[in-house]
Amino acid sequence: MGPPRVFFGFDNSYQRLPSRFYARLAPVPVADPHLLLFNAALAEELGLAPSELEPWAHQLFAGNLLPADAEPIALAYAGHQFGHFVPQLGDGRAILLGEVIDRQGKRRDIQLKGSGKTPFSRQGDGRAWLGPVLREYLVSESMHALGIPTTRSLAAVTTGESVIREERFPGALLTRVAASHVRIGTFQYFACRGDYAGVRTLADYVIERHFSALEPQGDPYLALLQAVAERQAMLVARWMQVGFVHGVMNTDNMAIAGETIDYGPCAFMDSYHPATLFSSIDQWGRYAFANQPQIAAWNLARLAETLLPIMALDDKVALERSKAVVEGFFERFSHHWLAGMRQKLGLASAAPEDAGLVQELLAAMQNGAADYTLTFRRLAAAAVEPGADEAVRSLFSDPAAYDGWAMRWRARLRQERLDDKTRLASMQRVNPACIPRNYWVEKVLDAALQGGDMEPFQALLGVLSHPWHEDADGSRYAAPPPPFQEKYQTFCGT
Numbered sequence: 134m135g136p137p138r139v140f141f142g143f144d145n146s147y148q149r150l151p152s153r154f155y156a157r158l159a160p161v162p163v164a165d166p167h168l169l170l171f172n173a174a175l176a177e178e179l180g181l182a183p184s185e186l187e188p189w190a191h192q193l194f195a196g197n198l199l200p201a202d203a204e205p206i207a208l209a210y211a212g213h214q215f216g217h218f219v220p221q222l223g224d225g226r227a228i229l230l231g232e233v234i235d236r237q238g239k240r241r242d243i244q245l246k247g248s249g250k251t252p253f254s255r256q257g258d259g260r261a262w263l264g265p266v267l268r269e270y271l272v273s274e275s276m277h278a279l280g281i282p283t284t285r286s287l288a289a290v291t292t293g294e295s296v297i298r299e300e301r302f303p304g305a306l307l308t309r310v311a312a313s314h315v316r317i318g319t320f321q322y323f324a325c326r327g328d329y330a331g332v333r334t335l336a337d338y339v340i341e342r343h344f345s346a347l348e349p350q351g352d353p354y355l356a357l358l359q360a361v362a363e364r365q366a367m368l369v370a371r372w373m374q375v376g377f378v379h380g381v382m383n384t385d386n387m388a389i390a391g392e393t394i395d396y397g398p399c400a401f402m403d404s405y406h407p408a409t410l411f412s413s414i415d416q417w418g419r420y421a422f423a424n425q426p427q428i429a430a431w432n433l434a435r436l437a438e439t440l441l442p443i444m445a446l447d448d449k450v451a452l453e454r455s456k457a458v459v460e461g462f463f464e465r466f467s468h469h470w471l472a473g474m475r476q477k478l479g480l481a482s483a484a485p486e487d488a489g490l491v492q493e494l495l496a497a498m499q500n501g502a503a504d505y506t507l508t509f510r511r512l513a514a515a516a517v518e519p520g521a522d523e524a525v526r527s528l529f530s531d532p533a534a535y536d537g538w539a540m541r542w543r544a545r546l547r548q549e550r551l552d553d554k555t556r557l558a559s560m561q562r563v564n565p566a567c568i569p570r571n572y573w574v575e576k577v578l579d580a581a582l583q584g585g586d587m588e589p590f591q592a593l594l595g596v597l598s599h600p601w602h603e604d605a606d607g608s609r610y611a612a613p614p615p616p617f618q619e620k621y622q623t624f625c626g627t
């Protein structure tokens with residue numbers, strides 16, 4: 134009996150774009166694939182019939198067995214890495230198997246990451262190792278549970294091969310699901326070659342795929358820039374509301390569809406500080422927590438540069454309007470950010486003093502090294518029961534700083550007639566109890582990597598998929614790190 138014919142029900146639109154947009158090639162098979170994680174709920178959502186698929190999952194998600202309707206490609210893109218332009222990056226270790234239309238009618242990419250060399254591999258080996266694969270699986274699924282737009286993780290397999298980084302590590306692949314893999318860097322790839330027919334084809338494709346509701350009047354490419362800016366503003370605001378530091382916001386790591394993508398050195402902050410930075414290679418703090426809006430705007434300016442030449446507007450007008458969109462990013466970001474912070478404080482309405490109230494709290498948290506997640510989570514109880522203040526105060530090295538602020542906060546809460554039950558529930562719905570705390574992530578990855586024990590990983594993954602849950606408050610995963618584990622570094626050797 135030959136290998137089974139498995140169909141994913143692919144409908145591949147990117148493969149219908151001109152051939153210079155990608156390279157056609159299959160994943161490189163691996164020695165001995167084993168399935169470590171399979172996201173059956175996501176498979177269901179994608180219409181993949183998980184039970185039929187599971188017997189072959191280790192082969193399928195290793196790239197050893199191709200779905201019969203796959204048309205595998207590696208995508209071309211460029212990008213600014215830490216501010217320096219690289220004209221050719223591309224999928225150096227990833228293969229897009231194809232696109233499915235999910236149960237809600239949305240088009241989703243299914244991509245293998247760690248699938249072997251491609252024409253875009255440059256000096257790389259085309260592979261990934263187990264540590265970063267597990268990390269991306271955990272953090273991306275946690276982000277999804279937090280309601281933040283993100284790529285998803287469908288499966289993780291080990292390869293039975295080693296990958297050489299600083300040491301020899303077990304090889305692995307991640308199967309990533311995305312609204313698409315078009316990045317700002319994809320536009321730059323064509324623009325830097327003077328290929329504006331390519332930029333236009335890509336822009337039209339992206340409008341149809343992601344922004345089909347764009348206002349038809351005016352210049353469609355200016356409207357596209359505006360729409361991308363809006364999604365980035367919403368996304369970065371959501372990151373900052375949960376203390377997420379992406380860590381490598383290069384233009385090739387910013388998805389046009391507005392999803393969080395490319396989980397490398399990312400991490401969540403414990404105690405609040407705007408300069409929080411985890412990545413060992415980010416010497417200058419370019420991608421530090423509080424810089425994220427500035428960087429998003431900088432990236433949008435790079436996108437604008439690629440779109441300007443294809444706008445039908447007069448050159449000067451096109452430039453002025455594009456500049457206005459990029460500069461307007463900060464207003465859009467602030468709007469989304471403040472709206473979210475109000476919710477975090479339990480406010481259902483807007484008042485002029487709110488921005489100040491939020492800033493005062495953040496300043497006190499910074500001075501008092503208060504835990505970001507727990508401060509907001511515990512404010513929910515304090516909002517309805519002043520006796521619960523002690524649990525918040527104790528998070529600050531100078532508890533008195535909280536007391537002064539809490540008086541102003543309560544006065545503001547009293548302006549609204551909201552019953553306690555509603556307020557508590559709405560605050561708990563936006564202030565998670567559990568985020569992927571670095572010391573826990575390390576602990577469960579250690580168990581998986583050192584002892585092959587996936588149980589701690591599964592337990593944490595389970596808790597993180599219900600981050601708002603009331604019971605989660607008492608959970609050991611909600612606790613801040615022991616002091617000696619506070620300094621945390623992430624590495625790019627993925």
Ligand code: AMP
Pocket residue numbers: 222223224225226227253254255256257258259260261386395397627
């Ligand atoms: P990343 O740092 O994962 O965003 O990747 C940046 C660029 O380097 C992309 O073009 C990747 O495809 C490429 N890349 C990263 N790791 C490898 C690898 N092990 N082999 C080949 N290309 C890689």
Ligand code: MG
Pocket residue numbers: 385386395
């Ligand atoms: Mg990348």
